[in-house]
Every structure is written in structure tokens, then in C-alpha cells.
Amino acid sequence: MNDLVALRRALHQQPEVGLHLxxxxxxxxxxxxGLDLEISTGQGLSSVTAVLRGGRPGPVVLLRSDMDALPVTEATGLDFASTNGAMHACGHDLHMAGLVGAARLLAGRREDLTGTVVFMFQPGEEGFAGGRLMLQEGVLEAAGERPVAAYAVHVDCVTPAGQAVTRPGPMMASASALRLRVAGTGGHAAFPHHAVDPVPVAAEIILAVQSFAARRLPVSDPAVLSVTRLRSDSAASNVLAGSVELEINIRALSRETLTSVRTQLPVLLTAVGEAHGCSVQTEFIDSYPVTVNDPGETGFVLGTLDELYGDRVVRLPFPGMASEDFAYVLEEVPGTLVFLGVSPADGSSGPMHSERAVFDDSRLDEHAALLVELARRRLAR
Structure with a gap:
């Protein structure tokens, strides 16, 4: 246990962002x-794949951890805080330590295992699609046959410590973006009637985005649309912009809703711009798919959690609108993502991804043990 805490804190002090860590x-x-694992590293990213062969033949189960940090300057005041302008503000340092702990425990019980465990350490979860790249590099074939199940545990610094949270079906949303360039003609700020000013047109487009979400999409299968970037090309206060660039972040819980947004929203926003004499260029940026927990595997996981955690198990009634690139693995292999509460007892943590996010790493033994039990019990089925 102390070794895992020390490992987590060493990782916390040296955070790296992206695919190359x-x-x-x-x-x-x-x-x-020293664990007698078959280890390989990535070619296009700093991934680590480790294969543990059990003492008896059987299926393959995959356990996954992400590795990358966020470009956030830490403000927790911890004595092991990062000082390099990046931060493990999403708990990936705990994920790595927990998966290392599971590897150590399972290696010590190798002869009792009926099958093989693949440990997937993945960079680039925070927007770089590292999971997809590891799939392309063959992580699912690392053991010689594809896994029958895949599991991941994600910590949460605002969920009460010791709670285990999951649900069957959609667990987290897809993440995509729509980029727009609204072009007018620019001109003198004193004479807007001699120009086509794209700034008020961009304002109408922003309102149209919100109306689209509220009126074009079913409440039973919603999407969250947020304008996250807005920039004009004006370099002076007395110059009307010639163009405005916007980016809309899109979160959806089904392919059907995402398809509706992707096909209908650009048409609407282009029409708004053209009605005011502006041209509108659009570009759709496809990113993470919906994270879908397999109902069968999640039934098994919930049964295991009920036995281990009792009344600390929380069955989410609805999916969340954040995204996860474990979704790529779950598109290929049936499995489950579980959240584990690690909120500090004193309530000192800010939200996930914030510069004040604090995680209770005294739960690392529980984290590792949960991964072990999921792998061990699934292989024994």
C-alpha cells in the first residue's frame, strides 16, 4: 500500500501532457x-502493454489505465504538487498506481489464474484519442487472442470516498465539435452601414445553437451544445471584423442524436449567416464516441460490487455528459467503466480538471483490489 502511494505521488510530481510521456x-x-510480464511499448505514443499469463489456459481479460495529465497549473498546496505547469487533475496518476498494484497482486497469484490478463497503460486520453491509437497498434491482440472483457476504474474526487458508481448502457457522452468561420466585409466602426459586420451575426448564431438544442432534439435523448471559442480578426477597437470564428462543443448520448446535430446544425447556422449577408464555412470535428457499458458485463460487475461494497454501490440513473476514450475499447470488447469515489474527508477538493482537484490516495489498495477481483472472477467464469 505505501509503495502504491509513493508511486502515485512520484507520478503526480512529473505530469506530462498528450501522447508522448x-x-x-x-x-x-x-x-x-520483475513481475515476469510480457511487456511492449508503443510506436506512435508512450504506451505500455503488459501481458500476464495465468497458470491454466483460459480467456483474456483487459484492464486499462490512462497516463496523461492536463495543461493546468496546480494550486493544491500539496507537498508533492506538480510545479511544471501540468497537473494530474483527472486522477490518472491514481489510475496508473492502481493498475500497477493489480498487476503485482495478480502476478503473485499467477498459478491460480485461468487465463490471461492484459494491462493497458494508455497516454493521450485527454483529447488525443490515445485509446484509438493503441487499438490501431494492436493492444487487443497483445495476448495472441482478443479479450472477452475489458474493465477500467476511474477515480472521482467529488464522489464520497469508497462509493463505486456505474450503470449498464450509455455511461458517458460522445465528444465532437463544429467549427465555423462567419465572413463579412469589415469596415470602419463609425460606419457599420458601409460594411457587413459578422459580430452581431455571430451573436445570432450563438442564440440559434441554444434554440437548436432546446427545440430540435428530444428531451429523452438530449445533447449539450456549448460555444467554447469565439474570436474575431479585428486588431483595433475602431475596425469592424471581417470574419468571426466560433467552435461549438457537442456532447451526445446516442449516434442518432449526434447524426441529427451533425447534419442539421450546419444547415441552420449557415442559413442564419447568409440571411445577414455573411458566408459561413463549417467543419465538423469527430472525436470520442459514446462510452457504452455492456449490459451483460455490467451485470457481472454490479454483482461483484454488491458483494464487495454493499450499500456503497451507486447505480447511476442517467449517463453523464463528460466523455472518455475508453469508449474506443468498449466499441470492440464488451466491458464496463466504474467510477470510484476518492473525495478527501475534509472536503478540500475542487472539481475534476480544476487546479484545486485533490484525491484521497489512501484508497489505492481498494482500487487495485477491485481490478484484481474483476479480472480474477471474470477469468473463472
Whole structure:
């Protein structure tokens, strides 16, 4: 246990962002050293894949951890806080330590395992689609046959410590974006009637985005549309912009709703712009798919959680609108994502992804043990 806390805090102090995490990868490899695992590293990213062969033949189960941090300057005041302008504000340092702990425990029980466990350490979860890249590099074939199930545990610093949270079916939303360039003619701020000013047109487009979400999409299968970027090309206060750029973040819980947004929203926004004499260029950026927990595997997981956690198990009534690139794995392999509450007892944590996010790492033994039980019991089925 103390070793896992020390590992987590060492990882916390050296956060790296994106797909290339050389220091993080080296720390994970050192932590796995001596466990008699079949280890490979990524070609296009700093991933680590480790295969543990059990004492008896059987199926393959995959356990996954992400590795990357966020470009956030930490403000927790912890004595092991990061000082390099990046931060493990989503708990990926705990994910790595928990999966290393599971690897150590399972390696110690190798002869009792009926099958094989693949440990997937994945960079680039925070918007870089590292999971998709690992699939392309063959992580699902690392053991010689594809896994029959895949599991991941994600910590949450605002969920009460010790709660285990999941649900069958859609668990987290897809994440996509629509970029627009609204072009007018620009001109002098004193004479707007001699120009086509795209700024008020952009304001109408923003309102149209909100109306679209409220009036074009069913309440039973919603989407969240947020304008996250807005920029004009004007360089002076007395110059009307010639163009305005916007980006709309799109969260959806089904392919049907995402298809509706993707096909209908650009048509609507282009028409709004053209009605005011502006041209509108649109670009759709497809990103993470919906994270869907397999109903059968999640039934097994919930049964295990009920036995281990009792009344600390929370069955989510609705999916959340954040996204996860474990979704790529779950598109290929039936499995389940579980959230584990690690909120500090003193309530000192800010929200996830904030510079004040604090995680209770005393739960790392529980984290590792849960991964072990999911793998062990699934292989024994």
C-alpha cells in the first residue's frame, strides 16, 4: 500500500501532457519490473502493454489505465504538487498506481489464474484519442487472442470516498465539435452601414445553437451544445471584423442524436449567416464516441460490487455528459467503466480538471483490489 502511494505521488510530481510521456512511461516500466510480464511499448505514443499469463489456459481479460495529465497549473498546496505547469487533475496518476498494484497482486497469484490478463497503460486520453491509437497498434491482440472483457476504474474526487458508481448502457457522452468561420466585409466602426459586420451575426448564431438544442432534439435523448471559442480578426477597437470564428462543443448520448446535430446544425447556422449577408464555412470535428457499458458485463460487475461494497454501490440513473476514450475499447470488447469515489474527508477538493482537484490516495489498495477481483472472477467464469 505505501509503495502504491509513493508511486502515485512520484507520478503526480512529473505530469506530462498528450501522447508522448517518456518520464511517465519510464516510471511505469520501473514499477512493473520483475513481475515476469510480457511487456511492449508503443510506436506512435508512450504506451505500455503488459501481458500476464495465468497458470491454466483460459480467456483474456483487459484492464486499462490512462497516463496523461492536463495543461493546468496546480494550486493544491500539496507537498508533492506538480510545479511544471501540468497537473494530474483527472486522477490518472491514481489510475496508473492502481493498475500497477493489480498487476503485482495478480502476478503473485499467477498459478491460480485461468487465463490471461492484459494491462493497458494508455497516454493521450485527454483529447488525443490515445485509446484509438493503441487499438490501431494492436493492444487487443497483445495476448495472441482478443479479450472477452475489458474493465477500467476511474477515480472521482467529488464522489464520497469508497462509493463505486456505474450503470449498464450509455455511461458517458460522445465528444465532437463544429467549427465555423462567419465572413463579412469589415469596415470602419463609425460606419457599420458601409460594411457587413459578422459580430452581431455571430451573436445570432450563438442564440440559434441554444434554440437548436432546446427545440430540435428530444428531451429523452438530449445533447449539450456549448460555444467554447469565439474570436474575431479585428486588431483595433475602431475596425469592424471581417470574419468571426466560433467552435461549438457537442456532447451526445446516442449516434442518432449526434447524426441529427451533425447534419442539421450546419444547415441552420449557415442559413442564419447568409440571411445577414455573411458566408459561413463549417467543419465538423469527430472525436470520442459514446462510452457504452455492456449490459451483460455490467451485470457481472454490479454483482461483484454488491458483494464487495454493499450499500456503497451507486447505480447511476442517467449517463453523464463528460466523455472518455475508453469508449474506443468498449466499441470492440464488451466491458464496463466504474467510477470510484476518492473525495478527501475534509472536503478540500475542487472539481475534476480544476487546479484545486485533490484525491484521497489512501484508497489505492481498494482500487487495485477491485481490478484484481474483476479480472480474477471474470477469468473463472
Amino acid at each position: 517518456p518520464a511517465t512511461q519510464a516510471t511505469v516500466l520501473e514499477a512493473l519490473h
